Amino acid sequence: MLVRFTPYAMVLPIVLCILAFTYWPILVSFDLSFRHWDFMSSDKPFVGLSNYSELVRSDEFWNSVTITLIFTAISVPLRLALAIAIARYLTTESKTVRALRGAFFLPAVTSSVAIAVIWSWIFSTDAGVANALLNNLGIAKVPWLQTPSLALWVIIIVNTWKQLGYDIVIYVAGLQAIPEDLYEAAKMDGGKRWHTFRRVTFPLVMPTTYFLLIVSVIESFQIFTIVDVMTQGGPAMSTDMMVNMLYRTGFTLFDVGKGSALAVLLFVFLVVLTVLKSRILGKRVHYEH
Amino acid sequence: MTSLKTLAIGAALTVFSLPAWAETDITFWHSFGGGNGKALEQIISDFEKKRPDIKVTAQEIGDYNDIVTKLQAAIPAKRYPDVVLLEITRYGLFAEKGILENLTPYLDKDPLKEQLYNFALDVGKYKGSNYVIPFNSSTPVTYYNKALLRAAGLPDTVPLKNFNDLLGAAKTVQEKLGAQGKFGITPMGQFARWGIVMSNDSDLIDPVSNDVIVDSPKTVAAYEWMADLVRKYKVASVDGITDEDAAKAQFTAGNVAINLDSTGVFGGFKKALGDDLGVAPFPCEAVCRVPIGGAGIGIVSMIDAEKKKAAYDFISYMASPEANAIWFAATGYLPINKKTLDVKVAADAANKDEGITVSIKQIDYARGRPRPPVVTWMRKMEYGVWESVALGQKQVPDALKELAAQTRAQTTN
Numbered sequence: 108m109l110v111r112f113t114p115y116a117m118v119l120p121i122v123l124c125i126l127a128f129t130y131w132p133i134l135v136s137f138d139l140s141f142r143h144w145d146f147m148s149s150d151k152p153f154v155g156l157s158n159y160s161e162l163v164r165s166d167e168f169w170n171s172v173t174i175t176l177i178f179t180a181i182s183v184p185l186r187l188a189l190a191i192a193i194a195r196y197l198t199t200e201s202k203t204v205r206a207l208r209g210a211f212f213l214p215a216v217t218s219s220v221a222i223a224v225i226w227s228w229i230f231s232t233d234a235g236v237a238n239a240l241l242n243n244l245g246i247a248k249v250p251w252l253q254t255p256s257l258a259l260w261v262i263i264i265v266n267t268w269k270q271l272g273y274d275i276v277i278y279v280a281g282l283q284a285i286p287e288d289l290y291e292a293a294k295m296d297g298g299k300r301w302h303t304f305r306r307v308t309f310p311l312v313m314p315t316t317y318f319l320l321i322v323s324v325i326e327s328f329q330i331f332t333i334v335d336v337m338t339q340g341g342p343a344m345s346t347d348m349m350v351n352m353l354y355r356t357g358f359t360l361f362d363v364g365k366g367s368a369l370a371v372l373l374f375v376f377l378v379v380l381t382v383l384k385s386r387i388l389g390k391r392v393h394y395e396h
Numbered sequence: 397m398t399s400l401k402t403l404a405i406g407a408a409l410t411v412f413s414l415p416a417w418a419e420t421d422i423t424f425w426h427s428f429g430g431g432n433g434k435a436l437e438q439i440i441s442d443f444e445k446k447r448p449d450i451k452v453t454a455q456e457i458g459d460y461n462d463i464v465t466k467l468q469a470a471i472p473a474k475r476y477p478d479v480v481l482l483e484i485t486r487y488g489l490f491a492e493k494g495i496l497e498n499l500t501p502y503l504d505k506d507p508l509k510e511q512l513y514n515f516a517l518d519v520g521k522y523k524g525s526n527y528v529i530p531f532n533s534s535t536p537v538t539y540y541n542k543a544l545l546r547a548a549g550l551p552d553t554v555p556l557k558n559f560n561d562l563l564g565a566a567k568t569v570q571e572k573l574g575a576q577g578k579f580g581i582t583p584m585g586q587f588a589r590w591g592i593v594m595s596n597d598s599d600l601i602d603p604v605s606n607d608v609i610v611d612s613p614k615t616v617a618a619y620e621w622m623a624d625l626v627r628k629y630k631v632a633s634v635d636g637i638t639d640e641d642a643a644k645a646q647f648t649a650g651n652v653a654i655n656l657d658s659t660g661v662f663g664g665f666k667k668a669l670g671d672d673l674g675v676a677p678f679p680c681e682a683v684c685r686v687p688i689g690g691a692g693i694g695i696v697s698m699i700d701a702e703k704k705k706a707a708y709d710f711i712s713y714m715a716s717p718e719a720n721a722i723w724f725a726a727t728g729y730l731p732i733n734k735k736t737l738d739v740k741v742a743a744d745a746a747n748k749d750e751g752i753t754v755s756i757k758q759i760d761y762a763r764g765r766p767r768p769p770v771v772t773w774m775r776k777m778e779y780g781v782w783e784s785v786a787l788g789q790k791q792v793p794d795a796l797k798e799l800a801a802q803t804r805a806q807t808t809n
Binding site for chain 1: 633783
């Protein structure tokens with residue numbers, strides 16, 4: 108009897124932790140999304156779907172959804188394309204390659220706040236390194252973080268720089284798992300580099316790509332720190348991602364109900380996207396000989 | 397066994413060697429780091445020496461916005477501090493909700509009440525009762541870099557009395573030194589923006605009726621002038637629009653000639669620029685009127701009675717002549733106690749540097765700002781509005797009209 112329950116007893120503490128710190132807050136957030144609350148009032152009146160209806164009727168919400176989608180649509184393919192391109196050169200085992208892998212991975216484990224502050228300095232209009240370099244080439248100063256059409260690109264560059272190392276490491280593992288004899292066979296058949304990549308490498312790292320696609324889309328929808336430090340969603344809301352709006356609504360404007368409704372909608376978006384990806388790509392993920 | 401005995405004796409000795417009084421611990425949330433933080437530490441240390449029965453745990457939370465956000469989130473979690481520093485236009489929100497203790501009964505019994513300047517008592521009042529006792533009070537003043545003005549061919553004593561004077565000096569600096577990466581003036585921070593609006597004989601919220609007047613013609617004109625410094629005359633760096641700290645940093649690095657800012661940053665500016673720092677009164681455009689800024693200290697109403705008593709003793713000491721003198725001399729914030737300048741350290745600071753006393757001379761026409769609960773919300777939204785008009789993405793009248801409509805709607809919610 109004791110032996111039968113031992114495994115359950117051993118996993119019980121972590122299950123309780125996950126219930127308390129993950130699922131319980133989700134349930135509370137779901138409940139709060141139907142209420143009006145400002146953190147301080149003792150009562151939290153039930154307001155039905157009004158938080159949701161106010162959100163979907165506001166331009167601010169659709170602006171943040173659009174910005175987040177644009178950011179995701181550009182940054183995810185960019186990250187994955189760069190990562191696989193670089194990873195191909197980092198599959199061999201040598202001191203230099205290991206050092207390079209470490210160097211690429213470093214931003215992934217560096218504090219997002221520190222990264223955002225440093226990149227803010229780099230892209231500062233009047234005191235930044237980027238403009239100093241352009242100035243040396245005779246190009247006028249560019250107000251990177253003050254121009255709505257440029258600020259989002261800066262965020263994409265910084266986020267790609269930060270996340271690239273993680274994607275590279277995962278791709279390196281995927282590429283190293285491809286049997287060498289497949290490349291030899293392709294070579295003997297006269298396959299060119301691009302052809303080999305398209306017909307051998309890419310199909311065989313599809314599970315890795317699929318995994319990274321899921322993870323990076325979720326990460327892109329959850330981007331917050333870099334935006335909050337570098338632009339606070341500005342200028343003119345041009346970098347106002349969904350999580351930035353969520354934070355502002357809930358913790359700056361103290362509309363906890365609407366902030367929770369936004370969190371629920373974000374969750375729904377991510378579930379729908381993941382299901383869609385699974386439907387569209389799921390069957391193509393596993394390559395069969 | 398021997399070691400157990402030793403342990404028991406040690407524990408007993410420790411217990412019996414404790415002081416006879418029970419120490420009351422109070423937690424204090426504030427927003428001071430750097431030089432100001434060190435001055436605060438000294439004041440708290442002096443208080444603890446004077447009152448060994450009270451232990452103050454001071455925690456730097458962040459800026460004024462951060463404190464509001466963290467306090468609000470801490471309330472339902474019951475992890476609030478005992479004593480909290482709140483910006484002078486933002487505490488109304490907490491007073492309205494009953495989060496702050498009404499300090500009027502405490503003040504009525506405290507000789508401190510007679511010692512405080514009227515402005516200090518007034519800015520701590522919400523709906524007729526005192527909810528905070530000011531600690532760091534300030535007005536905006538005009539800071540200038542004498543070396544940069546000289547390099548641009550202007551005298552140290554160039555008049556900076558109204559908007560035209562400021563623009564003229566800024567244009568000259570920009571014309572002469574712009575190619576070297578210097579700027580005429582910093583974009584206005586939010587405190588200075590409010591000051592410019594008041595100097596143009598207007599306000600964001602009517603101080604008597606609490607009506608939203610952020611879209612009134614005079615307020616719009618003031619914002620037009622501030623935005624034009626960046627978008628039309630290009631005498632101010634765009635970096636300072638999206639980041640007020642960047643604007644300050646450019647001034648302290650000696651790259652900007654004029655900066656309108658709180659008297660509370662005097663200490664830091666003086667340290668950075670030394671004798672090149674000049675201080676002049678805030679410009680008077682239509683009228684001479686400046687907002688009183690800074691923050692006051694309040695007591696969280698949910699703490700127990702014993703803590704409340706200790707907390708009040710602490711905040712009363714923070715406004716005492718000896719504490720206020722240290723604070724004034726180290727930072728440049730206004731004296732709030734009539735006896736502060738009688739204390740040697742404050743008198744020495746006032747005699748040593750004329751710049752530190754400029755704000756004191758503005759007290760006669762300094763005004764507390766309206767602080768209905770919606771001000772906290774409105775000030776947060778105003779950052780984005782300023783950004784959009786200064787960067788030329790929206791027209792000032794449209795942007796302020798929109799802000800006014802949203803604020804009015806928020807007031808009725």
